[in-house]
Amino acid sequence: MARTQLQRARDGEVTPAMDRVAERENCDPEVVRESVASGEAVIPSNHAHDALDPMIIGAEFGTKINANIGTSETTSDYDTEREKLHTAIEYGADTVMDLSTGSNLDSIRTAHVEHSPIPLGTVPIYEAVKRAGSPEDITVDLLLEVIEKQAEQGVDYQTIHAGVLREHLPKTDGRVTGIVSRGGSIMAEWMEAHDAQNPLYTHFEEICAIFAAHDVTVSLGDGLRPGAIADANDAAQLAELRTLGELTRVAREHGVQTMVEGPGHMPLDEIGDHMAQQREICDGAPYYLLGPLVTDVAPGYDHITSAIGATEAARHGAAMLCYVTPKEHLGLPDDEDVRDGLAAYRIAAHAGDVAAGKPGASDWDDAISAARYDFDWRRQFELALDPDRAKSYHDQTLPDDTHKEARYCSMCGADFCSMRIDQDARGDSMADLNRSVDLAESAAASVNLPPTGTHDTSGLPTVSAAVCEHAENAIESDD
Numbered sequence: 001m002a003r004t005q006l007q008r009a010r011d012g013e014v015t016p017a018m019d020r021v022a023e024r025e026n027c028d029p030e031v032v033r034e035s036v037a038s039g040e041a042v043i044p045s046n047h048a049h050d051a052l053d054p055m056i057i058g059a060e061f062g063t064k065i066n067a068n069i070g071t072s073e074t075t076s077d078y079d080t081e082r083e084k085l086h087t088a089i090e091y092g093a094d095t096v097m098d099l100s101t102g103s104n105l106d107s108i109r110t111a112h113v114e115h116s117p118i119p120l121g122t123v124p125i126y127e128a129v130k131r132a133g134s135p136e137d138i139t140v141d142l143l144l145e146v147i148e149k150q151a152e153q154g155v156d157y158q159t160i161h162a163g164v165l166r167e168h169l170p171k172t173d174g175r176v177t178g179i180v181s182r183g184g185s186i187m188a189e190w191m192e193a194h195d196a197q198n199p200l201y202t203h204f205e206e207i208c209a210i211f212a213a214h215d216v217t218v219s220l221g222d223g224l225r226p227g228a229i230a231d232a233n234d235a236a237q238l239a240e241l242r243t244l245g246e247l248t249r250v251a252r253e254h255g256v257q258t259m260v261e262g263p264g265h266m267p268l269d270e271i272g273d274h275m276a277q278q279r280e281i282c283d284g285a286p287y288y289l290l291g292p293l294v295t296d297v298a299p300g301y302d303h304i305t306s307a308i309g310a311t312e313a314a315r316h317g318a319a320m321l322c323y324v325t326p327k328e329h330l331g332l333p334d335d336e337d338v339r340d341g342l343a344a345y346r347i348a349a350h351a352g353d354v355a356a357g358k359p360g361a362s363d364w365d366d367a368i369s370a371a372r373y374d375f376d377w378r379r380q381f382e383l384a385l386d387p388d389r390a391k392s393y394h395d396q397t398l399p400d401d402t403h404k405e406a407r408y409c410s411m412c413g414a415d416f417c418s419m420r421i422d423q424d425a426r427g428d429s430m431a432d433l434n435r436s437v438d439l440a441e442s443a444a445a446s447v448n449l450p451p452t453g454t455h456d457t458s459g460l461p462t463v464s465a466a467v468c469e470h471a472e473n474a475i476e477s478d479d
């Protein structure tokens, strides 16, 4: 049986995936192997995902970003999903989770796996609910069947809410927002209905056996994550976190690559301590956070409230950040929301990496700052996190080609451009400025540069036409 990246790393093998990751992260392959062997990093890479360009998730590497996409009961248009996947990859998502709960689940998932160069994650309990009709009608056999089928389809990581235990549920009674995780609320309803323990917990070793056979990375879901800052770090959240630590050790014993999911909503000043607590309880397992949102008052702007928390989390060792879009709490995100959410999270991840002093992280900043001071507008656009938006905003007021040579923009105007005034005042002493930037030699050149984020998709199939065609064919043959 093919072994997992974790098992091979423990045996001292540097796999082709580890070599590729080392190339992308600009580090020694042995560093990658050691991180995977220790469980402090994971390379989600299902044996059946042939289109995958391997990447790594771990605190000592560049902070990664996940984009959630997927249909809902009310919005299940495949063309929209295709565009979201395309947009997610184009604007720098490192992984994508298909959280579809609408129709054609298999077809969409298969199409995503077939053409996506980035890892695909799922939450199998959603499909189990859809097939069972309601949470209480889910059976253990159905759960295991769905998990195994998705593993066979090539899903690289699956979120399993195995840490929500019966004894944790009363601890949520005093909360402002109760249980806000979809997976957590489904498992709570099942446990109440059956007066029994969480089957994902009681059958966790069987699930691990499935994951080990396909090298599916388990993402231990935080079903009791706080949904309001008042609920952050409460007894329910921390009780579940301790269970996630226990499950981390079980999964690793089975050779399963493991990461742990985190909140949610949390005041800014609590994030650092919480990160340290997770690291200790879960033996350094990569922490994958949703935000966290640092305030609850800004629906419509929660890509910003959460990016603030995500930056702090990245500074304190978050391995991956699950993006939040402006539609959080309000509705299903569309293509433009995906773009805005990803931009916010690439900023958070990069700012966190800069603040954490990761090698080469600030080289990108130095390069664009130099271009800015040089009035090299084309280079500035090229280096911008979202080049299209930077150029279009500039061109709204100064659209002509001659304006690309201008020593000002419309913000301050020609007479009051401080950089132009500064340069004129310096005259010959301009050469004294310390502005040496060799981006080509930097880790930033291979890890962070736009427009594809941390992923080199050159040479890989573009998602658009191929995915659409495949999915449409598959959907036609779906029941």
Ligand code: SF4
Pocket (backbone or CB within 6 Å): 407, 408, 409, 410, 411, 412, 413, 414, 416, 417, 418, 419, 420
């Ligand atoms: S005009 Fe103002 S904003 Fe524009 S380049 Fe000059 S200093 Fe910067």
